[in-house]
Amino acid sequence: MKKWYETQGPEQNVVISSCVWLSRNISGIPFPAKLNTMGKQAVVQKLLYAAENESRLFSHTFILENLPELKTAEAVALAERGVIKADFADDREGRFALVSEDESQTIMVNGEDHVLIQVRSPGLSLEKAYADADQLDTILNKTLCFAFHDRLGYLTSNPALLGTGMIVCLDLHLPALKDTGAATRIAANLSMLGITLSSALHPHGSVYRLSNRMTLGIMEQEAIDNLNGIAKQIIAQEYDARKKLISNISVQDMIGRAIGIFHTARLLDYHEFLDLASIVRLGIAEGFEENLSVADIDALTMRLHPANLVLQAGMGLTENEEKAMRAQIVREFFAHAEG
Numbered sequence: 001m002k003k004w005y006e007t008q009g010p011e012q013n014v015v016i017s018s019c020v021w022l023s024r025n026i027s028g029i030p031f032p033a034k035l036n037t038m039g040k041q042a043v044v045q046k047l048l049y050a051a052e053n054e055s056r057l058f059s060h061t062f063i064l065e066n067l068p069e070l071k072t073a074e075a076v077a078l079a080e081r082g083v084i085k086a087d088f089a090d091d092r093e094g095r096f097a098l099v100s101e102d103e104s105q106t107i108m109v110n111g112e113d114h115v116l117i118q119v120r121s122p123g124l125s126l127e128k129a130y131a132d133a134d135q136l137d138t139i140l141n142k143t144l145c146f147a148f149h150d151r152l153g154y155l156t157s158n159p160a161l162l163g164t165g166m167i168v169c170l171d172l173h174l175p176a177l178k179d180t181g182a183a184t185r186i187a188a189n190l191s192m193l194g195i196t197l198s199s200a201l202h203p204h205g206s207v208y209r210l211s212n213r214m215t216l217g218i219m220e221q222e223a224i225d226n227l228n229g230i231a232k233q234i235i236a237q238e239y240d241a242r243k244k245l246i247s248n249i250s251v252q253d254m255i256g257r258a259i260g261i262f263h264t265a266r267l268l269d270y271h272e273f274l275d276l277a278s279i280v281r282l283g284i285a286e287g288f289e290e291n292l293s294v295a296d297i298d299a300l301t302m303r304l305h306p307a308n309l310v311l312q313a314g315m316g317l318t319e320n321e322e323k324a325m326r327a328q329i330v331r332e333f334f335a336h337a338e339g
Contacts, residue, residue: 160213
């Protein structure tokens with residue numbers, strides 16, 4: 001089965017992915033930070049019972065990941081691919097995750113809250129991601145009875161999430177707006193509106209995360225509509241900036257050189273790869289490499305994070321071995337694309 005990041009989505013030349021998180025807690029049970037091992041296990045059992053009891057309603061088959069039983073590289077690899085949140089992999093005691101086969105949907109148990117529902121999808125597809133997350137929320141709530149207050153909304157361990165308990169975000173590739181400095185100015189303006197635009201891989205690449213900060217006094221659909229509207233404005237600005245950027249022969253040369261390195265490199269450092277992948281992604285979007293799509297580069301990036309490389313190798317890697325393996329995968333990837 002293809003992973004979600006191996007498929008195409010709307011506006012993917014700029015929008016890498018859409019994501020929705022729903023934080024939920026079971027009524028009558030203290031937050032995970034107040035639970036001992038037995039208490040956390042009881043939460044896990046309740047979740048598994050709810051999932052088994054309502055499994056016929058799920059649109060995906062889920063795989064259970066027992067985080068304490070995972071090797072460190074396995075847990076980090078899940079975080080690198082965005083299957084679980086990075087802080088969820090840090091302290092794995094008492095934590096479980098139900099992961100769909102295509103890795104688009106994850107139900108994390110015993111993080112900051114009892115349940116964190118995550119749905120990711122390619123491109124500008126917040127509506128789809130929210131619909132899938134809302135379906136999981138509705139299904140699980142039938143059995144788990146999530147804590148809800150008439151005035152405060154969903155009760156969460158983090159007061160900033162009271163209300164909808166929902167964070168929505170888009171990962172955007174903004175090389176042109178970064179180059180002109182406009183991304184920084186846009187981020188400052190959005191901050192006053194309760195929206196965050198921040199570098200996701202700083203200082204490497206040109207990937208920015210656009211997300212909401214307001215969860216109280218706002219409806220879920222309103223948050224989705226707000227972020228969609230802002231995203232479309234940023235996308236339009238990025239396309240305009242790209243027209244000017246790509247007309248520069250120095251930029252065209254930089255793209256050609258980056259593609260050439262990917263064809264021939266024998267050693268590729270992780271951060272060097274991220275920088276080059278950003279340039280190549282721009283080149284693909286602008287028609288410099290007709291045999292590949294931006295989704296192909298996004299999927300390649302998922303494979304080449306350090307912990308994921310270790311898993312593919314099946315053993316620990318020295319620094320040079322990691323660089324050599326990354327370069328080999330990239331060379332073979334481009335050779336295969338050219339047939």
